[in-house]
Amino acid sequence: MTRSSWPLYEVFVRGKRGLNHVHVGSLHAPDDEMALRNARDLYTRRNEGVSIWVVKAEAITASSPDEKDPFFAPSGDKVYRHPTFYAIPEDVPHL
Amino acid sequence: MDLEREFEQTVAADHRVEPRDWMPDGYRATLVRQIAQHAHSEIIGMQPEGNWISRAPSLRRKAILLAKVQDEAGHGLYLYAAAETLGADREELTEKLIAGRQKYSSIFNYPTLTYADVGVIGWLVDGAAICNQVPLCRTSYGPYARAMIRVCKEESFHQRQGYELLMTMMSGTEQQRALVQESVDRWWWPSLMMFGPPDAESSNTEQSMLWRIKRHTNDELRQRFVDMSVPQAAKLGVTLPDPHLVWNAERGHHDFGEIDWTEFWQVVKGAGPCNAQRVEHRRKAHEDGAWVREAATAYARKKEQAA
Ligand SMILES: [Fe+2]
Ligand SMILES: [Fe+2]
Numbered sequence: 170m171t172r173s174s175w176p177l178y179e180v181f182v183r184g185k186r187g188l189n190h191v192h193v194g195s196l197h198a199p200d201d202e203m204a205l206r207n208a209r210d211l212y213t214r215r216n217e218g219v220s221i222w223v224v225k226a227e228a229i230t231a232s233s234p235d236e237k238d239p240f241f242a243p244s245g246d247k248v249y250r251h252p253t254f255y256a257i258p259e260d261v262p263h264l
Numbered sequence: 265m266d267l268e269r270e271f272e273q274t275v276a277a278d279h280r281v282e283p284r285d286w287m288p289d290g291y292r293a294t295l296v297r298q299i300a301q302h303a304h305s306e307i308i309g310m311q312p313e314g315n316w317i318s319r320a321p322s323l324r325r326k327a328i329l330l331a332k333v334q335d336e337a338g339h340g341l342y343l344y345a346a347a348e349t350l351g352a353d354r355e356e357l358t359e360k361l362i363a364g365r366q367k368y369s370s371i372f373n374y375p376t377l378t379y380a381d382v383g384v385i386g387w388l389v390d391g392a393a394i395c396n397q398v399p400l401c402r403t404s405y406g407p408y409a410r411a412m413i414r415v416c417k418e419e420s421f422h423q424r425q426g427y428e429l430l431m432t433m434m435s436g437t438e439q440q441r442a443l444v445q446e447s448v449d450r451w452w453w454p455s456l457m458m459f460g461p462p463d464a465e466s467s468n469t470e471q472s473m474l475w476r477i478k479r480h481t482n483d484e485l486r487q488r489f490v491d492m493s494v495p496q497a498a499k500l501g502v503t504l505p506d507p508h509l510v511w512n513a514e515r516g517h518h519d520f521g522e523i524d525w526t527e528f529w530q531v532v533k534g535a536g537p538c539n540a541q542r543v544e545h546r547r548k549a550h551e552d553g554a555w556v557r558e559a560a561t562a563y564a565r566k567k568e569q570a571a
Contacts, residue, residue, distance in 0.1 A: 174355075175561065177348070194411070195345045197354065199557075200564035211338055215418075233284055 177226040178204040180211075182218035190222050198223075275476050280406035283349040291475055294468065295405050296352050297366070298477065303343035304361045304368035308542050310336045312376040313385060321379065328425050329382060335418050342411040349407045362547045370528065371458050373536030380433060380440075380447035386426015388448075388455040388493065394419050395489045396459065399479035408477075427496070434501050441501075448497070449505045456520075457528045459486040490518050 175197040181190035193212045198204035204223040213221065248254050257264055267286040274281055281287055310333045317333065320326035344354050360366040371389055376382070397419065400412040433440040460466060460482040472478040480488075490509075497504050508521035530536065 175557070193414075194342055194407075195348065196341065199560035200567065203560065203564075211341055214335070214338065231284065 175199050178208070178223045179226050179229060180204075180208045181222040181224075182208075182212055183220040184217065185219055190220065193217075195226065275404050278402075278404075278476070280409060281404055282406045290471070291477075292350050294472060294475070294477060295408065296347055296350050298472075299343050299347040299350075299408055300352065300357050300360070301367050301369075303340045303347060303357070304366060305372065306336045306340035306343060307361075308368045308372045308546060311542055311545055312372055312374070312538075313382055315376050316379055316382050319379065320382075325429070332386070332422055332425060335422065339415045339418070342414055343408075346405075346407040346411045350405075358550060362543060362550060364534070364543060367532070368542075369458060370531040370536060371454050372542060373531050373538045374450070374454055375538050377450075378443050378447060380430070380443040381451070383426045383429035383433065383444070384447040384451045386422050386424075387430060387496070388426075388451050389458070390419055390422040390426060391493065391496075392455045392458040392489050394423060395485050395492070399485075402479060404476035427500070430500055430502075444500075445502050448502045452505050453523065453527075454531075456486055456490070456523055457531075459483070459489065461525065461528070462523075487517055490520050494518055 176199075177195055178198055178201075179195050180193050182193045183190045196204065196207050196211055198207050201223065205221060208221050208223050212218070268288065271281065271285070271287055271291075274285070281291075313329060313336075314333050317326060317329050320329050344357060347357060348354055357366065361368070371392075376385070394416065397412050397416050401409055401416055403409045403412065430444055433444050463469060463481045463483045466482050469478060469481055473481070493504065494509070494511075506521045508519060510519050512519045531539070534540075
């Protein structure tokens with residue numbers, strides 16, 4: 170018996186309108202269309218989503234932990250991007 | 265070593281370890297073994313209940329049982345996906361299961377002799393699984409924890425459908441009530457064994473707790489399950505088959521009788537009533553499905569060439 174070697178797909182589901190697609194897991198499928206059908210059966214048996222993305226895992230480029238520090242460093246020292254960086258008097262409403 | 269310290273700090277801070285992080289070989293191997301065993305249990309666990317799908321007493325019960333067994337297939341797939349993030353090969357895991365080189369929960373080596381077993385499995389077996397699985401939602405390996413969160417959401421349906429089925433049978437005829445009691449008598453002790461050997465004999469527990477893969481010991485979880493089950497049994501009107509089962513006010517827990525660990529180890533080692541049948545069925549299903557997998561691959565390749 171030969172090994173199936175169906176490619177690995179990562180699955181992303183939009184829980185409801187207005188939300189981002191979120192990674193929920195992975196599965197194997199022979200092609201894109203079957204991946205989508207299998208994802209529906211596996212990850213949305215209880216109305217968990219209104220939209221599904223599937224993408225071959227090999228097509229994803231990811232940052233690797235080795236380069237984590239330098240890669241994310243640019244945002245690390247830019248605390249002024251966060252609202253809490255700014256001192257506002259407490260009696261200013263809605264800010 | 266820097267990597268090792270970073271790993272230990274992540275775990276100690278109760279943060280999650282993610283697939284591309286460095287981790288000790290032992291941590292990875294322990295997780296692969298545990299997640300694979302868990303996945304196999306979900307897949308093999310479809311068989312005892314699947315046995316009653318065609319003979320469920322009504323369309324409603326049949327639809328429920330089908331959905332439940334389908335969920336178990338889903339649980340198996342979530343878990344195989346989690347194991348793959350550690351570098352395990354899914355096909356290889358299935359082959360190891362079929363070759364008897366990886367285990368699954370011993371509870372599924374017992375036969376389902378009557379329809380009442382469907383209810384008792386939902387109540388006690390899924391109930392014990394829930395006790396085991398809820399703390400795993402906070403296990404230190406991210407993909408495993410996330411898979412368990414999905415699983416736990418679905419398990420409560422499993423337990424409730426079982427309990428409801430039993431309540432229905434208990435409000436039926438004398439014969440139906442006897443069927444429920446007889447089934448409880450057979451499943452109670454094997455359910456307690458689902459938590460694994462006593463802490464004193466559990467070789468993996470200590471390291472797994474340090475790595476925060478496990479959150480509670482086998483005996484702690486077993487006690488929790490007993491305490492939960494006693495009032496449920498009373499409400500149902502069945503007797504749990506243990507003359508030593510009694511409330512201990514001092515401990516704030518129920519005391520219970522000695523588990524037959526000889527039976528437990530026999531079943532683990534392959535001598536349970538259905539071990540051979542379960543694995544053989546899985547092997548046959550896998551081999552009978554080979555042509556479907558091959559045909560789908562060939563079709564995908566043909567489409568790709570045409571494009
Ligand atoms: Fe399950
Ligand atoms: Fe279940």
